[in-house]
Amino acid sequence: MSDPVATLAALLEPVFTELAGGDTADPTVRPSDRADAQINGALPLAKKVGANPRELAQQVVDSGVLASVADDVEIAGPGFINVTFSAEFLAEQLATVAGDDRLGVAPDARSKTVVIDYSAPNVAKEMHVGHLRSTVIGDCFVRLFEFLGHEVIRENHIGDWGRPFGMLIEHLLDLGEDVAAEGLSQGDLDGFYKQANAKFNDDEAFQERSRDRVVKLQGGDEETLVLWRRLVEMSNAYFNKVYTKLDVLLTDDDLAGESNYQPLMEGAYQRLEAADLVHPDDGAMVVTVPGFTNRDGDPLPLIAKSSAGAFMYATSDLACIIDRVERLHADLMLYVVGAPQAQHLQMVFEVCKMAGWLVEPTEAVHVAFGNILGDDRKIMRSRSGDSVKLVQLLDEAIERADAAIGEKNPTLDPATRESVAQMVGIGAVKYADLSTDRVKDYVFDFDRMLAFEGNTGPYCQYAHARINRVFDKAGVSRESVRGLPISIDEPHEKELALQILALPTAIGATMESYSPHKLCTYLYELASVFSVFYEHCPILSSDEPVRSSRLALADLTGRVLERTLGLLGMGAPEEM
Incomplete structure (x- = not known):
């Protein structure tokens, strides 16, 4: 430590x-x-x-x-x-950190298998701004748990099953696979879904075909399954474009759609029956969960099977936990899901405990988050009233970042400027989200999040770029000063040293409460303290050995900035 x-x-x-x-x-x-x-x-x-x-x-x-x-x-x-x-003690600590690739952060004593459920878009529907928080927060915890030495299993629980797929498959047949593929590859998932839905509402023959197709899908008809897989593949190809632009770690290997758990629901239900947990309630089969009541104070049941005999979302979620505990051997399951699902997930977790499937020390945690709001402080929507497409929001962030960088540093060559704009634009969006206490709503404001001053992503990234510029002016590489002694003689050197050395505690506080904003606060404070140090402690104009000491201190600051930015899923530009 x-x-x-x-x-x-x-x-x-x-x-x-x-x-x-x-x-x-x-x-x-x-x-x-x-x-x-x-x-x-x-x-x-x-x-x-x-x-x-x-x-x-x-x-x-x-x-x-x-x-x-x-x-x-x-x-x-x-x-x-x-x-x-004492200055000597701090210098010793800095030397230890400087010689450690992990910058003083030890791996956790016990490695766990951690399953993180996040992102979860719906097939044939556009990824919208509502998917941003789950994706970004989940990706941050994937990076943190992996850095701390845990085995992390990413699970993207996409919506790829259910009644709507009857009409979607029939619409796919009406358009022709090639035409549909071209439209979906360009990102018009919403258009595809709306066309199918409109046709379903207006065309009785189409309704009948769609209902028949659902029966075939659920019955395992091979021709229908081929069409369903094609629809899923086309949607996933587009999701991957969004993930690449957002610079998150999700891949096709992490897909764990609702369809995966359909074959497991019967077994989960039978296990509920064997545990004597289900009972009839108005034709449905339910589990009464102690401590949960409706507005009238009556027991609030978890519905495992509808009155029509169909399994419910809750049954799927129960099967999912069984699978993650018994097949994946999860020690910890994080559900990065919006706050409105809190009661549902709490009931699911409690039923799993009642059934003996979720037993300590195995743990399931709902990492809840609030909404992204527009200027009107209502849930963010486009001018037409639709959900804001995530890819459009990201593209605009990059465009705005490019304009800001062009104004700040017009001499950057085009290739570097494009790369930096990508890092700054996406980093600004991520930082604005992660720096907000996740349980709270926040207002999405491009001007604020892309500012180069204040508690923003660009401000923190600029601190890293500024350090690189110091070394460019010095005409030496950052690696060349590593291992040089660092002396702590001035108050601002000491303040910077203390902030550098606080990284393990910041990560610990972040993980203890699953609160990325605490790591963002640390990052911002480190960037701010370095800025004060830079202004008050001349580096290049100082005599030796102070010059080399401050260069080494600046390099170590840059390494900690880069590491922390990386844990948040943000790039560390070398120039801006």
């Missing part, structure tokens, strides 16, 4: 345990405005052992543990211990 605050806590744990008579006692070390860190554990420990907190704090100081990390220690108030880290 490279974070000095965490290092200090680890050093103090044996001291507090001894003072507690052998019982575990938390030193409770926190960053502080009064010093670099504050030890708050003496107060609760004093209450526990019946001692004076200031005298207990003095015993902590007298233990000598702090001498190796601090050049100033002060007992304040009723027993707080304020600690100022």
Whole structure:
């Protein structure tokens, strides 16, 4: 652990345990405005052992543990211990981080199998702005869990089954596969779906054909399945274009459509029956889940089979969890799904626990998120009232980024400018989403998210580009200064060092609450602290050995910026 605050806590744990008579006692070390860190554990420990907190704090100081990390220690108030880290200690920590490809972030002690369910567009429907949050948040956690050493299984639970596919397949036949393929490859999924739906509403013969086709699809008719697969393939090809533009890790290998779980639902239902969990309710077969009621206070059932004998979405979700636990051997399942699905997922998870399919330490977690709003603070829609197509939104972000970069740095060659515009435009969209507390709604504002000042993606990316520019002016490579000693002599050097070393704690806080905005806050603070350091601590004009020390510190800052940007799914431009 490279974070000095965490290092200090680890050093103090044996001291507090001894003072507690052998019982575990938390030193409770926190960053502080009064010093670099504050030890708050003496107060609760004093209450526990019946001692004076200031005298207990003095015993902590007298233990000598702090001498190796601090050049100033002060007992304040009723027993707080304020600690100022020594420059030598910080320099040692920086040297350790600089020599570590992981920048001080250790892999988790126990590797888990983590299944992450995210994105989930519907076949033959356009990916719209509503898919952005699930895709971006899910991709961020894929990167974080993989970085921490876990086996991550990405599952894109696409909507590729159900009654609408009868009319979609018939419309595909009416158009001809080649004509449909050309339209869908250009991204007109919404148009295709709307045409099929309009025909279904207006044409009784088409309705009958569509209903017959659903029966054939569900019955496994091979000709129908071939047409269905063709429709899925054409849709997935377009989804992949969006994923490539958005720079997320999803591929065809990660597809886990609703169709995958259709054959498993009968088995899941039989297991519910065997566990004596289902009972009839107004013709349907349901599970009563303790603690869930409707508006009238009556029990709210989870419907496993409709009155018509059809399996429901809940049955599919139950089969999905069985599959992920028993076939994939998941230790943790993350469902990156919008907040409106909270009650449904909670009920599904609870039924799985009741049935004995979801047993500790295996865990299922709903990573809920809010909505993206327009200027009117309502769910974002196009002027026509339709959902905003995601690919159009991304294209506009890139175009706006290109214009901003052209104004800021008109000498960039066209190829570099195109690459940078892609990184900045997509990064701006991702950062605006991830930097918002995921459970909250946020207003989508291109002007704000593409600004080069303030808490934005471009501001954080520009800090990385600025560091590269320093080395270009110096005429040396960044790699050439790695391994050079870093000295901490100025307050702004110290502030930057402390921020660099806080990366492991920032990642830990992000993972503890599944909150990407905490990692974004760290990134923004690092970029801001570097900007202050850059303004107040001359690099190239300094004499040696200060010049080399500050170059090494700048390089390490750049490495941490690049790593953090990467964990958020953002590029780190070398120039902007």
